[in-house]
Amino acid sequence: MTTPTGKPPVVPYIACWSSEHRPQGTLIVRGGGIAYADEGPYERDDLGVLWKRVGLSPGRGRPEFGNVHFLRQRRAMRKQLCQICGGPSDRTDDGTLWLVGEDADYPDLHKPGYVTTHPPLCVPCAVTSAGTCPHLRKRHVALRVKTFAVAGVHGVVYQPGGLFPVMCDAGGIAFESWRIPWVLAGQLVMELQEFTLVDLAAEHAAYLKRTEARAGLFDKR
Numbered sequence: 001m002t003t004p005t006g007k008p009p010v011v012p013y014i015a016c017w018s019s020e021h022r023p024q025g026t027l028i029v030r031g032g033g034i035a036y037a038d039e040g041p042y043e044r045d046d047l048g049v050l051w052k053r054v055g056l057s058p059g060r061g062r063p064e065f066g067n068v069h070f071l072r073q074r075r076a077m078r079k080q081l082c083q084i085c086g087g088p089s090d091r092t093d094d095g096t097l098w099l100v101g102e103d104a105d106y107p108d109l110h111k112p113g114y115v116t117t118h119p120p121l122c123v124p125c126a127v128t129s130a131g132t133c134p135h136l137r138k139r140h141v142a143l144r145v146k147t148f149a150v151a152g153v154h155g156v157v158y159q160p161g162g163l164f165p166v167m168c169d170a171g172g173i174a175f176e177s178w179r180i181p182w183v184l185a186g187q188l189v190m191e192l193q194e195f196t197l198v199d200l201a202a203e204h205a206a207y208l209k210r211t212e213a214r215a216g217l218f219d220k221r
């Protein structure tokens with residue numbers, strides 16, 4: 001797979017690799033929600049939400065663009081890491097940099113409380129993604145987010161159905177929802193509470209200025 005420029009694409013930090021698939025195990029109904037029949041101690045997060053099963057071997061096999069590895073997605077959200085390179089995302093006094101692509105037409109984008117499963121980015125990766133990522137190339141919106149909070153999970157929702165739970169829905173479920181014991185989580189959802197829309201080209205120029213100034217400081221030493 002190559003980009004239109006002929007360069008091999010960068011594999012995003014949060015992308016899944018073909019070697020990381022695991023058998024999903026049998027789900028059962030237990031204690032007013034779903035559970036794995038053979039559930040181990042690390043299958044739920046600190047809020048008790050059940051997560052999909054996944055291996056951890058990035059770089060082995062084929063990269064699966066568009067298929068998100070939830071452990072890395074979750075880590076990127078919690079630690080504010082760039083979703084592409086896995087380094088720190090960019091934060092200035094105006095907030096942390098986020099890039100919103102396919103949701104650019106979402107009517108609530110201009111209101112606080114916008115939710116996303118996409119982790120933030122650093123400036124160079126945001127610029128590259130906006131140029132190479134098919135859904136971002138057409139239309140993207142850059143945001144500086146001052147306040148945000150983990151709000152829920154995105155996953156498959158089940159309901160009781162005889163011996164085994166039955167899949168009934170998929171989507172984002174808030175931590176406060178009564179449906180949370182019935183969800184098999186696949187991604188963490190972040191609520192962007194206080195943010196402003198910014199121009200990515202201007203952000204890039206400011207970033208280059210900042211890094212040049214920093215390099216200048218080192219030169220004088």
Ligand SMILES: [Zn+2]
Nearest residue numbers: 082085122125
């Ligand atoms: Zn990056």
